[in-house]
Amino acid sequence: MSERSYWQRMSRKRMSRRGILSASARAGVGAAGLALVGCGDDDDDGQSVAQVQQQQQAMQQQAQDQAMQQQQQQAMQQDQHQQAQQQAMQQQAQEQSTQEQAEQQAAQQQAMVSEGKKYGGSIIEQSANVYETYDAQRTVASPVLQVLANVQSKLLRFENPNTGVLTGDLAEGWELPDATTIVLHLRGGVNWHDAGPGADHPSAAPGRALTPADIAWNIDRQRNKVLENGEEASNFGRSAYWGGVGSMDYDDVSLTLNLTEADATFVQGLANEFNLMNQPELVGGTEDQYTEVDASKVIGTGPYILTRWDPGEGISAVKNPNFYALPDKPYLDARVWVQTFQDPNAYRIAFEQKQVDFMSDPDPNTTLAIHDSLQDETYLTFQGVANTVAIFTPSNKAPWNDLRLTRAIDLAINRRQLIQQLHNGLGKVSGPVTWMQEAWAIPQEDLETFPGYRIDKEQDIEEARALWNAAGGPELGQIDWVTSELWASRSAWSATPGIVAEMFNQAFDTDQFNGITKPYLEIIPSWIAKDFDPFFSWIPNIEIPDARADMIGAFTTDAGSNYWEISDPYIDDTLNAAKQELDYETAYQMVREVQEYVMERGQFGRSICYNYIYPAIRYNYNHPQLSSPEEGWNFLPYSLNSVEQWVDLDDPSAEGRQPTAPVPL
Amino acid sequence: MTEARGEVIVPEGDPNLLIRLGSGLRSVLRFIRGKPLGGIGLIIAVAFILIAIFANQIQRHDQDQIFDSPNPDYKANPTTLELARNPDIGSPVVVEQFAEPSGKHWFGTDKFGRDIWSQVIHGARLSLIVGLGASVIAVIGGLVIGMISAYYAGILDLLIQRIVDMLQAIPFLVLVLVFTQISEPKVSYVVLWLGIAGLAITTRLIRSAVFAVRESEFVLAARVVGASDLRIMVRHVLPNVVAVLIIAFSIGIGAYILAEAAISFLGAGPQGVASWGKMVQAGRGSLDLHPWQTVFAGGAIMMIVLGFNLLGDALRDVLDPRLRGA
Amino acid sequence: MQGYIIRRIIGAIFVVFLAGTFSFFAIRILPGDAASAALGLDAGSASAEQIAERRAEYGLDKPLATQYGNWLWDTIRLDLGNSFTNRANSVWYEIGRSLPYSIELGVLIVIVGFAVAFPVGLLSAIFQDRWIDYTLRSLAILALAAPVFWTAAIASLFVLEWELFLIDVIGQPHIWENPKDAITWYLIPMLAGGFAGTAATMRLLRSQMLEVMRQDYVRTARAKGLRESVVIIRHALRNALLPVLTVMGVTVATIIGSQVILENMFNIPGIGNLIISSLFERDNPVFQSVIVLIAVFVVFTNLVVDILYGIIDPRIRLS
Numbered sequence A: 001m002s003e004r005s006y007w008q009r010m011s012r013k014r015m016s017r018r019g020i021l022s023a024s025a026r027a028g029v030g031a032a033g034l035a036l037v038g039c040g041d042d043d044d045d046g047q048s049v050a051q052v053q054q055q056q057q058a059m060q061q062q063a064q065d066q067a068m069q070q071q072q073q074q075a076m077q078q079d080q081h082q083q084a085q086q087q088a089m090q091q092q093a094q095e096q097s098t099q100e101q102a103e104q105q106a107a108q109q110q111a112m113v114s115e116g117k118k119y120g121g122s123i124i125e126q127s128a129n130v131y132e133t134y135d136a137q138r139t140v141a142s143p144v145l146q147v148l149a150n151v152q153s154k155l156l157r158f159e160n161p162n163t164g165v166l167t168g169d170l171a172e173g174w175e176l177p178d179a180t181t182i183v184l185h186l187r188g189g190v191n192w193h194d195a196g197p198g199a200d201h202p203s204a205a206p207g208r209a210l211t212p213a214d215i216a217w218n219i220d221r222q223r224n225k226v227l228e229n230g231e232e233a234s235n236f237g238r239s240a241y242w243g244g245v246g247s248m249d250y251d252d253v254s255l256t257l258n259l260t261e262a263d264a265t266f267v268q269g270l271a272n273e274f275n276l277m278n279q280p281e282l283v284g285g286t287e288d289q290y291t292e293v294d295a296s297k298v299i300g301t302g303p304y305i306l307t308r309w310d311p312g313e314g315i316s317a318v319k320n321p322n323f324y325a326l327p328d329k330p331y332l333d334a335r336v337w338v339q340t341f342q343d344p345n346a347y348r349i350a351f352e353q354k355q356v357d358f359m360s361d362p363d364p365n366t367t368l369a370i371h372d373s374l375q376d377e378t379y380l381t382f383q384g385v386a387n388t389v390a391i392f393t394p395s396n397k398a399p400w401n402d403l404r405l406t407r408a409i410d411l412a413i414n415r416r417q418l419i420q421q422l423h424n425g426l427g428k429v430s431g432p433v434t435w436m437q438e439a440w441a442i443p444q445e446d447l448e449t450f451p452g453y454r455i456d457k458e459q460d461i462e463e464a465r466a467l468w469n470a471a472g473g474p475e476l477g478q479i480d481w482v483t484s485e486l487w488a489s490r491s492a493w494s495a496t497p498g499i500v501a502e503m504f505n506q507a508f509d510t511d512q513f514n515g516i517t518k519p520y521l522e523i524i525p526s527w528i529a530k531d532f533d534p535f536f537s538w539i540p541n542i543e544i545p546d547a548r549a550d551m552i553g554a555f556t557t558d559a560g561s562n563y564w565e566i567s568d569p570y571i572d573d574t575l576n577a578a579k580q581e582l583d584y585e586t587a588y589q590m591v592r593e594v595q596e597y598v599m600e601r602g603q604f605g606r607s608i609c610y611n612y613i614y615p616a617i618r619y620n621y622n623h624p625q626l627s628s629p630e631e632g633w634n635f636l637p638y639s640l641n642s643v644e645q646w647v648d649l650d651d652p653s654a655e656g657r658q659p660t661a662p663v664p665l
Numbered sequence B: 001m002t003e004a005r006g007e008v009i010v011p012e013g014d015p016n017l018l019i020r021l022g023s024g025l026r027s028v029l030r031f032i033r034g035k036p037l038g039g040i041g042l043i044i045a046v047a048f049i050l051i052a053i054f055a056n057q058i059q060r061h062d063q064d065q066i067f068d069s070p071n072p073d074y075k076a077n078p079t080t081l082e083l084a085r086n087p088d089i090g091s092p093v094v095v096e097q098f099a100e101p102s103g104k105h106w107f108g109t110d111k112f113g114r115d116i117w118s119q120v121i122h123g124a125r126l127s128l129i130v131g132l133g134a135s136v137i138a139v140i141g142g143l144v145i146g147m148i149s150a151y152y153a154g155i156l157d158l159l160i161q162r163i164v165d166m167l168q169a170i171p172f173l174v175l176v177l178v179f180t181q182i183s184e185p186k187v188s189y190v191v192l193w194l195g196i197a198g199l200a201i202t203t204r205l206i207r208s209a210v211f212a213v214r215e216s217e218f219v220l221a222a223r224v225v226g227a228s229d230l231r232i233m234v235r236h237v238l239p240n241v242v243a244v245l246i247i248a249f250s251i252g253i254g255a256y257i258l259a260e261a262a263i264s265f266l267g268a269g270p271q272g273v274a275s276w277g278k279m280v281q282a283g284r285g286s287l288d289l290h291p292w293q294t295v296f297a298g299g300a301i302m303m304i305v306l307g308f309n310l311l312g313d314a315l316r317d318v319l320d321p322r323l324r325g326a
Numbered sequence C: 001m002q003g004y005i006i007r008r009i010i011g012a013i014f015v016v017f018l019a020g021t022f023s024f025f026a027i028r029i030l031p032g033d034a035a036s037a038a039l040g041l042d043a044g045s046a047s048a049e050q051i052a053e054r055r056a057e058y059g060l061d062k063p064l065a066t067q068y069g070n071w072l073w074d075t076i077r078l079d080l081g082n083s084f085t086n087r088a089n090s091v092w093y094e095i096g097r098s099l100p101y102s103i104e105l106g107v108l109i110v111i112v113g114f115a116v117a118f119p120v121g122l123l124s125a126i127f128q129d130r131w132i133d134y135t136l137r138s139l140a141i142l143a144l145a146a147p148v149f150w151t152a153a154i155a156s157l158f159v160l161e162w163e164l165f166l167i168d169v170i171g172q173p174h175i176w177e178n179p180k181d182a183i184t185w186y187l188i189p190m191l192a193g194g195f196a197g198t199a200a201t202m203r204l205l206r207s208q209m210l211e212v213m214r215q216d217y218v219r220t221a222r223a224k225g226l227r228e229s230v231v232i233i234r235h236a237l238r239n240a241l242l243p244v245l246t247v248m249g250v251t252v253a254t255i256i257g258s259q260v261i262l263e264n265m266f267n268i269p270g271i272g273n274l275i276i277s278s279l280f281e282r283d284n285p286v287f288q289s290v291i292v293l294i295a296v297f298v299v300f301t302n303l304v305v306d307i308l309y310g311i312i313d314p315r316i317r318l319s
Helices: A003-021 A027-037 A042-046 A049-094 A099-113 A143-148 A212-224 A280-285 A344-352 A364-373 A403-412 A415-423 A457-470 A496-508 A520-528 A548-555 A569-579 A584-600 A638-644 B002-009 B017-022 B024-034 B036-053 B080-085 B116-152 B154-169 B172-182 B187-214 B217-225 B229-240 B242-265 B276-284 B292-319 C002-029 C034-038 C041-045 C048-058 C064-076 C091-126 C131-145 C148-161 C179-212 C216-223 C228-246 C248-265 C271-280 C284-312 C314-318
Strands: A122-126 A156-160 A165-168 A171-178 A181-186 A245-250 A254-259 A304-310 A314-319 A334-338 A378-384 A389-392 A427-429 A479-484 A513-518 A535-538 A606-619 B068-070 B093-095
Touching: A156 A638, A165 A171, A212 A245, A212 A254, A212 A280, A344 A364, A344 C148, A364 A378, A364 A606, A378 B080, A403 A457, A403 A496, A415 A427, A415 A496, A415 A606, A415 B093, A457 A496, A479 A496, A479 A520, A496 A513, A496 A535, A520 C048, A548 A569, A548 A584, A569 A584, A606 B080, B024 B036, B024 B292, B036 B116, B036 B292, B036 C131, B116 B154, B116 B187, B116 B229, B116 B242, B116 B276, B116 B292, B154 B187, B154 C002, B154 C248, B154 C284, B172 B187, B172 B242, B172 C002, B172 C248, B172 C271, B187 B229, B187 B242, B217 B229, B229 B242, B242 B276, B242 B292, B242 C131, B276 B292, B276 C148, B292 C131, B292 C148, C002 C064, C002 C284, C034 C048, C064 C284, C091 C131, C091 C179, C091 C228, C091 C248, C091 C271, C091 C284, C131 C179, C148 C179, C148 C248, C179 C228, C179 C248, C216 C228, C228 C284, C248 C271, C248 C284, C271 C284
Parallel strands: A122 A334, A479 A513, A479 A535
Antiparallel strands: A156 A165, A171 A181, A181 A254, A245 A254, A304 A314, A314 A334, A378 A606, A389 A535, A389 A606, A427 A606, B068 B093
């Protein structure tokens, strides 16, 4: 499309205008540029500003090229490394004694990361507006992880969040003697933070060594859902997961988990970003104030020590001098999160003025446009979004319990058009398992043959219309299709209710469909009551790449997220068998069969549409761990980046940066 | 405190008003000649009303129609990186996003490939319905409450006045935001809530006017003759506050249109209809590259509010005898 | 006079009470509450018990009458409780943090407004029905017609595009801390808000001037042979100003209204932003307190203006 060339045209125009207008403003930069070029002689007033700028740009280009080459080399190494990891991972499930492997991994990792990374500096990012609690175990809302993943540790970490390759954290290695037992070899010499506001809290036990009993305490409270005072609490977000642990044994160096039933997905769950370890004294001692978020109630074993946590105002964490992986990690001296921008343009203003080092606008156009205007200083990455976009039809109640109507809706959804309209084409259609969970999903080329996903949309629509008319769709009267208010509140997507309604109206050649918005406040209770309106929006975040957990949660009888009250013996049997299957190839196949079965039935009203890809923009000095030079991670990479991210303050783009200082220890 | 302020804007009654208004086109022409700014306002207002009425004839394209064309570059199963380099590659049809203004699309197309001209045209409908509808509700409500309040005075008046004070103590926009959150975001509710939020001002204006009329000799005379309260109100008081009613009606329209645009801008406006405030917000993200949606929608808001404000001002000047002849 | 003042104060307190009651019931009529709001986007996996537990913690499970009684008693004792969203923070803390920003911006808007409205209103009245009058009035009425969010958006685009100055949306400096950054940060919202607020004041000033200049004492002053500038400033303007000041209460409410949008757009953590976030997040204690606060402010501004007016102009006292 002409879009690209339009941008290019626009950017050329802008560059020249910016060049002229900002010449005087950039006098300082110009001088620096001269010094770089090495023509600090008396000649410089004969040189036009434009020339200097050209030279400067050329310099930057060169530096960038070099950096690119380096990055590519790194990426190649990483690829090889990842392949090795993947193989290792598959063996892991069947073979044991991973201790050696873990050591090997650590060695490899060191070799990779020590190249070219620099120490020091800080990263400034936007914070979330609301933090429900400082106790990650007692919430289902992910914003808290952005902070805590830097401060606390988990038993295992994802080395590759996309594929689920695991690496040790508090547990250096792990074994699976049989399908219901997990033996974790705990790392020695791990201490709780001994400084910062958390260490000063009267309940805290700062500086002491982490013990297996600490970990057992964390697991026990979640699986029993019981607080220190003996009261039961329903808000342990992963109590169902930990409930799978029947009993625990531990000694000084290892912890053994005995599962109540074989669960092949369990190990990956240990690296779920939510499964952070709390200090029993501090968190246990402040349980009655668990929603009153501030830095004094947080202590951890992680790479950073939290020094400030004032929601809505600012958050900062500084490097933990006694981190167990030192001297290698972490690279940054501090991390700072500034207040939330209520308005997307304020966020953009902050980024363009180098007050934050990263940004991503809900509208990809905006992100791309900013990159366009700051091409020399910034780079883009693209990543999938784990909040899947879906259309829910309440197939558990009349009139939608007529399978023909549910199928008609599923067929009529013009997934590729929605991706175009809402995300500028940045996205890929997803079946019941998202394309991001690559190994588990139906490949895109096969997906094109399924109803609702066909390239020839006319064929889908023809069938949809036939089903709609046969099931008496035209007699249903007005149908209000709900979009979540949060979704529609993003200016880029504000037209969504109308677009969704129009999509169905066109498909069924009617004007029955009407788009409205509702807040999650209303939507969620209606889901829980299993009495919800037809719906378009995100569905909850996928927490781990293993697709089995989500499929079981959505489709098996009485499962937690089965809002459609689906009860199908074939699905139940196949998914439960898949859950216990240790051989990945077999498990992939089983999940795929269930998907095909489900798709033939209009996905039972749980019509997954697509996962979009969003561009994120960073200044050149900002170096998170990426999956490739232009690709970020599809799943939450917080704990990976807590130890791997670094900044290059010598990079020309760091000129004029205005970092907010962290609160010191 | 109300009296002091009331004096500033409340005009005296003009019994001959209805007759003067009745003399048709000639008086309109005289109005335009006497008040050129008001004339411009009248023309703008009438133009927007015509646009709204004949929106379907003027629009050129269906406002919801999505323009697209087949994609010659289509490639099945693209990688993330291929998509990053050419986002259109994954779709067999390409939506005509952000087209520049042209013969086909006078105002260009928006992010969703829809014609901006048709949307601006249809946006006039919402703005007019909101502006006129809310004003009618505010004036009728204000008339009833204001008359009751002024005529019966005493404790009822006091209570009503304090409630009016309360409504005026909360910023108008906040009041409307709270109200619209209560109900479904439908146009009719938004009109209703804007009208209710506007009651404070109209009630106050009308009450002061009725107060003045109530003490006049002909009302006293009617009361002496034994006319009923209702009869006095309808026959004697009402005709004497018509000027105030017209002023109260016309000065609010612009404010209601702006308020609707503001709540739509904040994402709390009516759903399922073209709204200029929503369009300004939608186009704002990439304003530097694709300015048309924001510029045209914002310009439309400004024009329509300008029109009604000019008209309202001129009407007030004409109907308020103290400023007439100045 | 004393009786009048006491009557007015009682009335004002009653109005504030009404505003508080309104905010109390309004936020409870709205669908949803802080319990489900806190669970946010990922709350698809929140259970009914989780939400119920949250409601109990917030005290939202008690009967409405009990909640109202508690609120009233606590508010009278000035105990506003803690915010629902940032539970470590008291409402007083939230207000104390936001209020200075809003006052700064509000004062700047008023300054801009008056700085523009006075000369323009004056010129417009002096040159009544001449081209300068028409031009200035058209501009004023244009400023009133343009939505502030639109003008502010376009203005900030130009600032960014031409790199004119820094808009410090992160440092959030107060004027007394860092005047330069603070002024550039406030510049666009204060101009946008100021111009929009100008029009009403300017038109009122013009009409008052026109009326005053027809009065006998102005004619007398002219007849005495005083210079025209003295007549206008010393005699006419002074008398025309009074009615303009009496609408301060309304002006203040209007400015707070436009601040709601402008603070949102420029990341100013003021009262306007607090209203929006507490409303959308159903943060009852903060919302109620902010509404009461604004009502107190507006009502007592009116009260002070009226009392002063009554002292200056004895005719009012009699009525």
